[in-house]
Each structure stands twice: as structure tokens, then as C-alpha cells.
Amino acid sequence: MTTPETLQDTEFDNEVYHEPHPVLLFLAAAARLIISVAITLLGLVTLTFFISRLLPLDPVIAMLGDNISQEAYDTMYRKLGLDQPLIVQYGLYIKNAVMFDFGNALTSGRPVLEDIGRVFPATIELATVAIIIGTGFGIPLGVFSAMYRNSPLDHLVRMLSLLGYSTPNFWLGLMALLVFYAGLGWIGGPGRIDFVHEFSVEPTTGFLLLDSAMQGQWEAFGNAFSHIIMPALILAFGSMAYISRMTRGFMIEQLNQEYIITARVKGLSWSRTVWGHAFRNVAVQVVTVVALSYAFLLEGAVLTETVFAWPGFGRYLTNALMAGDMNAVVGCTLIVGILFVVINLISDLLYRVFDPRTR
Structure with a gap:
């Protein structure tokens, strides 16, 4: 028999266990994400501000040089706002950082953001070629190393990973220039392109390989490729070591699961079991590793x-x-920090899209 008390309890239980609307869940998640990103960036801006103030460098001397009068020094000191209290300087710094105004670079006289926009495409191009090579070799090597664990192939992959972690990039670069450029002449030298081809490509996107291909300048494309391939291979070597090592770890964990044994008992081939089942379950984690590796290439x-x-x-x-x-x-430090936050955000979103368990 239903009584008013039991009816009230039922209504209360329904209220307690009623799930929020999906739109509200999405808005709450978006709000948490925005707050988290804002706090991270604020902490980064605050850290760079106080580090810049603690360094034993005088910005006025760095800008005008040593041989200046006291009057000129005082004028520039006030113009830079260094005569203001530290809290006022911090507020102005936050305001300018929000507007992406980092002032003018002392070395070029142009706005810092303009300088970064001018040089960043070259780094993106180099890092993109490197991550394509590193991913193309790193993922298969990691999977095969896990498939044939403790085999000669596994030992070879682990040795390559160790070398990729421990070998300094600058030493590899110097050896590559000495052997393949100065000795054998197989690659282009320093720089992005030889001077003879420098003005034959109209800078449209800032990516030299893409611009030369779009304009049909295949001789310039080949010359640019000969310049980019060796630094890209050196960066790819380190990325390949990281990606293959992480992929191997993910795959070993999956290959020890019971569903792998079940698939094998049902007669599924080893390669189909590995690539069709185990790798699909670690693909999202591998995407996160590749994204972080790409971020390290852009700033490292x-x-x-x-x-x-x-x-x-x-x-x-x-x-x-x-x-x-x-x-x-x-300015460069803040750009690198923002870059890492954005790439981490993208990888997290991809994780949620491809893995329903994390939603």
C-alpha cells in the first residue's frame, strides 16, 4: 500500500538519482576546462614576469648600450615603466600579455610577436617532417617489439630507443654535417635553402616545401628538401625512440589481457589479434604520446x-x-607555454572522442 510517506520517499529518490541534462554536463565541463587553462596561463605569465625581474640584466642597457648619458637612461627607464611599483608593473605586464603585446625585440626593433610569426613557420615545417618520420617508424617498431618480446628485434629496438634518448642532438648534427655534407655532399648545408634559389619562391604560407611545390618550383623544392632532411632525421630519431618505447609498453600491457588469449583460441591470427584488437585499444594513448612529442619538437x-x-x-x-x-x-617562453597547453587540450579532447570510457 502506498502511503504519503512512501510516495514522498520515492519522489525524493527520483530527485537524488535524476541525471543532469547533457547540455548542463557539457557546459560544466567546458567551464572547468576554461578555468583550468586560465589558471595555467596566469601561472605561466606570473612566473615569466618574476623571472625576468630577477635576472641580472638591465633592459635599458641592453636596449641603448653602455655609452649613454644618465638623462637618456632615466628617460628610457621611465618609458619602460620600471619606475613604477612592482605590483603596477605586474598589472601592466598581465594586460600586455593578454593582448599578446610583448614589446619590441631589442635585436630587430620589430614587435616580438611579429618576429615570432616570421620564424615560426620554419620550425613548424621542420618539426612536422620530423614527427612524420618519427611516428612512421616509431609506432611499427614499438608494436613489433611487443609482438616479439625478448627477441633480437626487441633488443635492437630497445637499443635504438636508448641511443635516441642519450645521444645529444648537437653532436649528431655536427657529425652529420661533417660526413654527409662536407665529406659526401649528399645533403644541403646550413640554412633552409641555397642562396641561388632563395628568391625563386614567393613566400605565401611560410612553409618553403609547400610554397615551392604549389608554385611548381621543383628545383627549389629539391634544394629545400636536401636542407631539411638531415635536421629532421636527427629530431625524428629522438621522437622515434620516445614513441616506440611508449608504444611497446602500451602494447605489452594489452597483450597480457585475457581477451587476447580468447581471440587466439578462436583461431584469429597473431597479426590480426595484435593490429585489429590490441593496437586499437592503445591507439588513443599513442595519439597523446605523438602530440606531446610534436610539442617538444616545436620548442626543443x-x-x-x-x-x-x-x-x-x-x-x-x-x-x-x-x-x-x-x-x-x-615572449617566446609564453608562446611555448601556450603551445603546450593547446596541444595537451587537443590530445585530451581526442582522448575523449575516441575512448567513450573517459567521457
């Missing part, structure tokens, strides 16, 4: 770009550090 190619005189983001940051150009250094 400093030494490789320096050795090969590659006019990209890493070399620009190195020159700014050598010149004490803190506007450029801070």
Missing part, C-alpha cells in the same frame, strides 16, 4: 636549429638569450 629544436643555422623559433630564442633581449625571451 634549439640546439639542432643552431647547429644547422635553421632560421626558426629555436635559433631566434637562442640569439635573444645571447643578446639579453628579455622581451623576446619572455
